[in-house]
Amino acid sequence: MSKNYVGVLALYEPNGDIRPLEIIWKDGYRYPIDTVKQVCSAASLKSGGIGTRFTCVIRGQLRYLYLEEKQQRWFVERL
Amino acid sequence: MDRVILHCDLNAFYASCEALYHPEYKGLPLAVGGDPAQRQGIILAKNQLAKEAGVQTGEAIWQAKKKCPGLIVVLPDYEKYHMFSHRVRQIFLEYTDLVEPFGLDEAWLDVTGSQKLFGDGKTIADTIRKRIRDELGITASVGVSDNKIFAKLGSDYKKPDATTCITKQNKKQIVDPLPVSDLLNVGRATAVTLHGMGIRTIGDLSNADRTILSKRLGKAGDMLWTYANGLDPSEVRPYDYHEDNKSFGHTVTPPKDLTDIHQIRPIFYILTQDICCQMRAQNVLCRKVAIVYRDSKLRWQSRQCGLDRPSENVKEIAEKGIGLLGKSYDFALPLRSVGIRTMDFVKKEEHLQMSLFVDEVNKEKDHIIECTMETINNRFGKDCIVRCIALEGKDYE
Numbered sequence: 001m002s003k004n005y006v007g008v009l010a011l012y013e014p015n016g017d018i019r020p021l022e023i024i025w026k027d028g029y030r031y032p033i034d035t036v037k038q039v040c041s042a043a044s045l046k047s048g049g050i051g052t053r054f055t056c057v058i059r060g061q062l063r064y065l066y067l068e069e070k071q072q073r074w075f076v077e078r079l
Numbered sequence: 080m081d082r083v084i085l086h087c088d089l090n091a092f093y094a095s096c097e098a099l100y101h102p103e104y105k106g107l108p109l110a111v112g113g114d115p116a117q118r119q120g121i122i123l124a125k126n127q128l129a130k131e132a133g134v135q136t137g138e139a140i141w142q143a144k145k146k147c148p149g150l151i152v153v154l155p156d157y158e159k160y161h162m163f164s165h166r167v168r169q170i171f172l173e174y175t176d177l178v179e180p181f182g183l184d185e186a187w188l189d190v191t192g193s194q195k196l197f198g199d200g201k202t203i204a205d206t207i208r209k210r211i212r213d214e215l216g217i218t219a220s221v222g223v224s225d226n227k228i229f230a231k232l233g234s235d236y237k238k239p240d241a242t243t244c245i246t247k248q249n250k251k252q253i254v255d256p257l258p259v260s261d262l263l264n265v266g267r268a269t270a271v272t273l274h275g276m277g278i279r280t281i282g283d284l285s286n287a288d289r290t291i292l293s294k295r296l297g298k299a300g301d302m303l304w305t306y307a308n309g310l311d312p313s314e315v316r317p318y319d320y321h322e323d324n325k326s327f328g329h330t331v332t333p334p335k336d337l338t339d340i341h342q343i344r345p346i347f348y349i350l351t352q353d354i355c356c357q358m359r360a361q362n363v364l365c366r367k368v369a370i371v372y373r374d375s376k377l378r379w380q381s382r383q384c385g386l387d388r389p390s391e392n393v394k395e396i397a398e399k400g401i402g403l404l405g406k407s408y409d410f411a412l413p414l415r416s417v418g419i420r421t422m423d424f425v426k427k428e429e430h431l432q433m434s435l436f437v438d439e440v441n442k443e444k445d446h447i448i449e450c451t452m453e454t455i456n457n458r459f460g461k462d463c464i465v466r467c468i469a470l471e472g473k474d475y476e
Contacts, residue, residue, distance in 0.1 A: 001103060043216025048100045050166075050215055070162070 002078040003047040008065070020054055020065055023076070031058050033065075042066075045078045083200040083316060085188040086222040087207065087231035089167065090239035092123035092184035095217040096163050097153050104151055108132055112140045112152040119332060123155055127239065163215060168318070170210050174203055178318040185234075187227050189315035204242040212240065227313055228306045229254060229261055232281075233262065250309060255282025262306055272296065281307050299306070315355035327357045328369070328420025336375055340405050343417055344397070345471040348420050352469065356453055358421060362408040364389035364431075365421035368399045372408060373416040382407045388434055389425050392445055393466075396421060 007024035017039075023031040034057040042053035044066055052064040066075050089095065093111040098104060108129035113119030131353045132147035144150050164183040171178045174197055177189035192204050197203050204221035218240035222233020225246075233243035245253055259281055259318045260270040272295065278284050284292075285307035292300030305311050329350040337343055358365060369383035382403050390396060400419040408414070412456055425431075433439060456466045 041214040043099060043212075043214060045099070045216055046102060046103045050099070 003044075003049070003075040004073045004078050005073055006065075008074040018067070020053075020056065020074075023056075023058070023065065023074075033058055034060070037062070044075075044077055047075065049075075080191070082189060083191045083194060084224055084227055084230045085190060085200060085207070086224075086227065086234040087171070087186050087188065087204075088220050088222075088231075088234040088238075089163075089211070090218045090220055091124055091126050091130075092163075093155060093160055093215070094126040094129075094474070097156070097161055098126055099216040100159070101153070108134070108150045109146050110134060110140075110150055110152050111155050111432070112143075112220075114154060115140060116334075118220060120269045122152075135213060161382055163217065166215055167211060167219075170207060170214070172318060174207065176317055176319075177315040179316045179320075180318075185231075185348050187230060193447065201242055201244055201406075208240060208242060224309070226309050226311045227315065228311045229309050231263055232257065232261060238365075245309075247309070251282070254307075254309075255280060255285065257281045259284050259307075262303065264306070269296065269299065312473040317344040323361055323363075323424075324357070325424070326369075326420050326422035327354045328371075328418055329353055330371060330416055330418025332373075332416040337417065338413045339410055340401060343399055343404060343414070345468050346417060347397040347400050347419050348393065348466055349469045351393045351400070352466070354419065354421055355391050355393050355396065355449065358391050358424070359450070359453065361424070362425035362427050364391050364427055366423040366425060367421070368396055368403065369420040369422060370403050370407075371416075371420070372404065372414050373427040374412040375415050376412060377384045377415065380408070388437070389431060391427075391449075392442060393449055395442075 006026070008020050009022040009024065011019045011021055013019060019035055019036060025031065035052050035074045036056050038055040040053055041050070043050045044064070049066070049068060051068040054067070056063050056065050057073060064077055068075065094109055097111055098109055100343055103240040108126065110125040111123045111128050113121055113123065122134060122136055122138055122140060122143050125238060127133045129150055132150070132411055133146050134143045134150060140152055154391060168180065168186065171186060171188055175188050175190050175193045178186055180186045190197070190200060193203065194200070197206065200223040204223050208219050208221055208341060211217060220234045220238045220240065221242045222236065223242060223244040223443060224230040224233055229245040229250070233245045236243040243253070257280060259265055259273050259278055262281055262284070265273070273284065276287070276295065278287055284303060287304065289301060289304045292304050294300070296303065331346060331350065332345070335455055365386065366389050367385050371379060371381040373379045384399065384403050386395065386399060397419070404417070452464050456462065
């Protein structure tokens with residue numbers, strides 16, 4: 001599978017929205033998320049599966065971060 | 080005002096769901112098939128590449144692999160397909176509450192009243208297709224028309240990921256040349272009868288004499304004529320519409336062939352146990368029991384008979400089925416599959432004639448035992464309490 005499951009530090013807003021703040025890589029390295037540009041339901045055709053897709057800007061670059069609906073796990077597509 | 084009805088058909092549904100979760104199989108022929116070890120090794124769905132190689136739904140996996148040596152076959156994951164089906168229906172319900180599912184992968188939508196909000200039928204169809212593609216990663220074909228029959232023909236007309244509108248103006252070009260067997264409810268036998276009458280296309284059927292069709296095919300003839308002319312008035316039911324089941328049944332193909340009636344008794348008890356639970360949930364008693372069986376040459380047979388009085392008693396129904404099978408089959412060939420079904424229901428509240436010749440006291444005791452078993456199973460998990468006879472059937476499940 002071309003999925004990279006990652007740790008995510010997120011803020012759960014009082015209205016139920018989820019705002020990811022930091023991606024924590026397997027080696028423990030932290031990537032702060034500058035902004036979240038879009039949140040929508042989407043399929044990941046590269047990695048496989050569906051979920052909520054957060055379009056994030058990390059160090060000036062756009063990256064998709066997915067939250068799997070069923071297992072509530074976060075993943076990013078492998079480049 | 081003409082109705083605007085959509086029929087949405089998810090393309091190669093099972094195979095598309097699997098392809099999404101297995102991007103490594105992209106560009107390869109892929110099929111979803113049953114487990115050959117469980118003797119359920121048939122193709123359930125296939126992707127476009129497998130289809131092009133001649134793989135057909137329903138054929139044995141070994142036959143399919145002969146046609147398409149590189150075919151990748153994955154086991155079905157029904158939980159996943161139900162989840163996808165649910166998500167697709169949630170998208171439909173954002174456009175109308177008139178959503179009538181037809182299996183897991185098809186549904187009719189009446190969007191007549193939604194056009195002011197979301198645009199005309201084609202616009203809604205295109206939006207829904209795009210959302211299914213983007214949000215779920217699978218594709219759908221949508222037919223748009225003023226009746227359910229033509230909408231379904233439209234969704235079959237162009238695949239995958241396409242919208243086809245069938246109007247009164249283009250009906251002659253699109254619908255009329257299609258083979259009559261493409262029409263809903265025209266099965267193999269009806270198609271043969273229609274061919275015998277010189278009717279080969281839907282156009283032929285729409286121009287045929289309605290009275291002659293009714294004489295040859297009865298009510299179905301009249302119905303098919305209205306279908307072919309786009310005059311089917313049936314409405315799309317609301318999503319929450321519930322219709323009581325007219326029958327409950329189960330069929331199994333055990334891992335080993337069945338060579339005598341004693342092997343079938345426990346199977347019928349296990350199946351009937353489930354069926355009776357479903358009947359109790361619907362609050363009905365059955366008046367008829369039917370059995371189906373398939374021998375090792377894959378020939379299906381079915382038999383049915385009435386019960387002396389309406390019942391929901393597992394023993395009574397299972398024994399009736401066993402008696403019926405004993406009378407109708409001599410086991411010249413072993414049986415590959417067996418099934419039992421109850422039907423012709425009456426509501427429990429209706430007044431029932433009691434019989435002088437039935438032990439009512441014991442029947443009442445049986446009923447209490449069955450209800451208690453059901454409560455225990457509901458609370459602690461399916462099959463945590465079963466009849467002793469059902470334990471014998473575990474080998475054949």
